[in-house]
Amino acid sequence: xxxxxxxxxxxxxxxxxxxxxxxxxxxxxxxxxxxxxxxxxxxxxxxxxxxxxxxxxxxxxxxxxxxxxxxxxxxxxxxxxxxxxxxxxxxxxxxxxxxxxxxxxxxxxxxxxxxxxxxxxxxxxxxxxxxxxxxxxxxxxxxxxxxxxxxxxxxxxxxxxxxxxxxxxxxxxxxxxxxxxxxxxxxxxxxxxxxxxxxxxxxxxxxxxxxxxxxxxxxxxxxxxxxxxxxxxxxxxxxxxxxxxxxxxxxxxxxxxxxxxxxxxxxxxxxxxxxx
Amino acid sequence: xxxxxxxxxxxxxxxxxxxxxxxxxxxxxxxxxxxxxxxxxxxxxxxxxxxxxxxxxxxxxxxxxxxxxxxxxxxxxxxxxxxxxxxxxxxxxxxxxxxxxxxxxxxxxxxxxxxxxxxxxxxxxxxxxxxxxxxxxxxx
Numbered sequence: 242x243x244x245x246x247x248x249x250x251x252x253x254x255x256x257x258x259x260x261x262x263x264x265x266x267x268x269x270x271x272x273x274x275x276x277x278x279x280x281x282x283x284x285x286x287x288x289x290x291x292x293x294x295x296x297x298x299x300x301x302x303x304x305x306x307x308x309x310x311x312x313x314x315x316x317x318x319x320x321x322x323x324x325x326x327x328x329x330x331x332x333x334x335x336x337x338x339x340x341x342x343x344x345x346x347x348x349x350x351x352x353x354x355x356x357x358x359x360x361x362x363x364x365x366x367x368x369x370x371x372x373x374x375x376x377x378x379x380x381x382x383x384x385x386x387x388x389x390x391x392x393x394x395x396x397x398x399x400x401x402x403x404x405x406x407x408x409x410x411x412x413x414x415x416x417x418x419x420x421x422x423x424x425x426x427x428x429x430x431x432x433x434x435x436x437x438x439x440x441x442x443x444x445x446x447x448x449x450x451x452x453x454x455x456x457x458x459x460x461x462x463x464x465x466x467x468x469x470x471x472x473x474x475x476x477x478x479x480x481x482x483x484x485x486x487x488x489x490x491x492x493x494x495x496x497x498x499x500x501x502x503x504x505x506x507x508x509x510x511x512x513x514x515x516x517x
Numbered sequence: 518x519x520x521x522x523x524x525x526x527x528x529x530x531x532x533x534x535x536x537x538x539x540x541x542x543x544x545x546x547x548x549x550x551x552x553x554x555x556x557x558x559x560x561x562x563x564x565x566x567x568x569x570x571x572x573x574x575x576x577x578x579x580x581x582x583x584x585x586x587x588x589x590x591x592x593x594x595x596x597x598x599x600x601x602x603x604x605x606x607x608x609x610x611x612x613x614x615x616x617x618x619x620x621x622x623x624x625x626x627x628x629x630x631x632x633x634x635x636x637x638x639x640x641x642x643x644x645x646x647x648x649x650x651x652x653x654x655x656x657x
Contacts, residue, residue, distance in 0.1 A: 279597070283588025291609070295600030398556075405551055406602040432554035439550045466553035473547050497558055500543040508545030 245323050245344045247361045248273050255358055256280050256288025259325045259340040262356050263384040264300055266323050271300050287338055290327060290380055298406050301415040302384045305403040307394040309379030311371055315346050315353075317394035322383050323356075329376035336376065343381075387418035391426050401432045408440055416440045417449075424453070429460045435467055442474060450474045458487075465494040469502045476509045484509045551603065564603045567610030571598050 246265040250258035250273070257276040264271050280288040280296035288296075297304035307313050307324065317324050324343045331337030341357035346367070353370045357363040374381075383392055387407070391400045400423055408416040417440035423433040434457035441449035454471035461467055468491035475484035488509055491502035552561045574580055575598060581591040589597075601609065 278593070284586070291601060291605055292597055294602070294605070295597050298600045299596070402602045402604055405557075406600065408550055410600060432550060432557060435548075435553040436550040439547055439553075442547060464553075466548035466558075470547045470553075473545060476545075497555075498548050498552075501546055501548055504543040505545040 243345075245342070245356065247356050249359050249361070253286045254281065255340045256293055258358075259342050259356070260293060260296055260384070262342045263323050263325055264297065264302060267302060267384050267386040267389070269300055269302055269384075269386055276300075288340070290382075293325065293340070294382060294403075297382075297384045298403070298410060298412075301387065301407070301412050303387055303391075303400065303403045303407065303415075303419045304382060304384050305395050305399045307381050307383055307392070307399075308396065309381065311367075311379075313394040314343060314379075314381055315348075317381075317383060317392050318343050318346060320392050320394075322385070322392045322394075325382045325384070326355075326374055327377040327380040328370075328373040330373055338377070385419075387415040388422050390422055397423075397427050397430060401430065401436070404433070404436060408436060413440045413443045417444060421453075424456065428456070431457060431461050431464055431467065434460065435464075435470060438467075438470055438474070442470075447474055447478050451478065463494055463496075465491045465496040465498040465502055468494065469498050469505050472502075472505050472509065476505070476512065481509060481513050485513070557603070560603070560607070564607060567606045568598075570610050571606060 246262055248258045248261045248265075254273060254277055257273040257280055260276050260280060261271055261273045264276075276296055279299055280292040282289060282292070294304045294306070307317055314324055314326070326341055326343055328339045328341060329336045330339050339358065341355045341363070343353055343355055345354035346352065347354075351367040352364050353367055355363045355365065355370075383395060385391065385395075395403075404416055404419040404423060407419060417437060420433050420437035420440060423430065424437055427433060434453055438450045438454035438457060441447075441453055451471070451474050454467055454474060457464065457467040458471055468487055472484045472488035472491060475481075475487060485506065488502060488506040492499060492506055494502075551564065552558045572595065575584075575591065575594050581594075584591060584594050598606070598609075
């Protein structure tokens with residue numbers, strides 16, 4: 242990945258520089274200076290891993306940690322996703338924390354290539370790198386532009402969780418794109434499908450919401466939340482007959498969302514009897 | 518006397534049960550994504566409680582003062598907390614509960630406790646609690 246951008250860091254700002262690097266590679270531009278105000282903790286002269294994840298999300302990216310092992314790291318890089326890693330360049334009892342970005346590797350020569358601090362191309366023996374990385378518990382994070390297929394190193398639950406965090410931030414356009422890409426990869430995931438429907442609904446795109454929720458119901462016929470939300474969208478689209486039968490199915494499940502489903506059914510019925 | 522007590526109980530019951538009737542009627546609504554799938558729905562109440570606890574913590578004057586001393590404004594601290602995922606918030610909130618001074622609204626918090634909390638926040642994620650007292654700033 243020689244085309245991965247490089248942002249040389251200023252003092253103590255390896256976190257913002259690493260974040261800017263992976264965001265730019267994902268096609269999302271942000272300057273290290275702007276990112277510093279969102280991830281840097283002056284009193285610690287560093288950036289917390291949690292703020293690195295949150296900072297990427299506030300830029301509208303899907304940000305998740307990957308499984309803490311070398312195979313996952315290298316395969317993620319091979320798939321074209323640079324990975325932010327936390328290294329301890331000091332000793333276990335005297336740590337010197339440092340964020341760098343793994344951008345490539347050469348398995349024959351047992352080397353990894355990093356963008357690191359003020360070094361644009363740092364080549365480290367795999368073993369040396371892994372020693373410094375292991376001392377951070379092998380913390381590693383990827384940043385994905387919403388709509389891009391999830392990297393294989395990101396487990397489904399972690400992807401869904403990171404996307405839900407975008408929805409909670411009310412970044413609906415980004416969350417919808419991320420949910421949709423997730424559904425392509427994991428068509429039978431209930432949360433991703435409902436998330437796609439709910440965010441499309443929030444964006445006012447009722448047709449897209451209906452389509453996503455129909456898919457959720459097709460894969461999970463007894464999911465009362467999916468049935469309720471589909472009934473709600475059908476009602477708003479004026480398809481009151483199907484809305485009613487769908488809401489009845491949601492109520493019949495008798496699950497955790499029963500009260501909401503009854504409310505939806507009542508609303509549909511009152512709209513049916515209301516004079517036009 | 519007994520009659521009036523009975524009357525009072527009856528009126529109270531009517532009032533409260535009528536009220537319950539109102540509370541019980543749920544409006545038509547979309548179920549939120551986080552509460553939609555069984556896997557996450559079961560912990561939704563815990564997530565909401567953890568988010569509230571974290572938000573309450575960040576509103577306290579002693580905490581905002583301490584954060585200010587660390588170079589983070591209160592609104593920025595809130596924005597950072599809001600960008601955390603549900604699992605991350607649950608982990609952070611667990612840490613808050615385990616703090617010696619107590620993270621709830623009643624407990625007094627000593628100045629250093631917030632720093633401890635933030636440090637634990639990192640180390641909890643990383644599993645490094647034992648070494649963290651030796652931390653020194655990143656050099657490069």
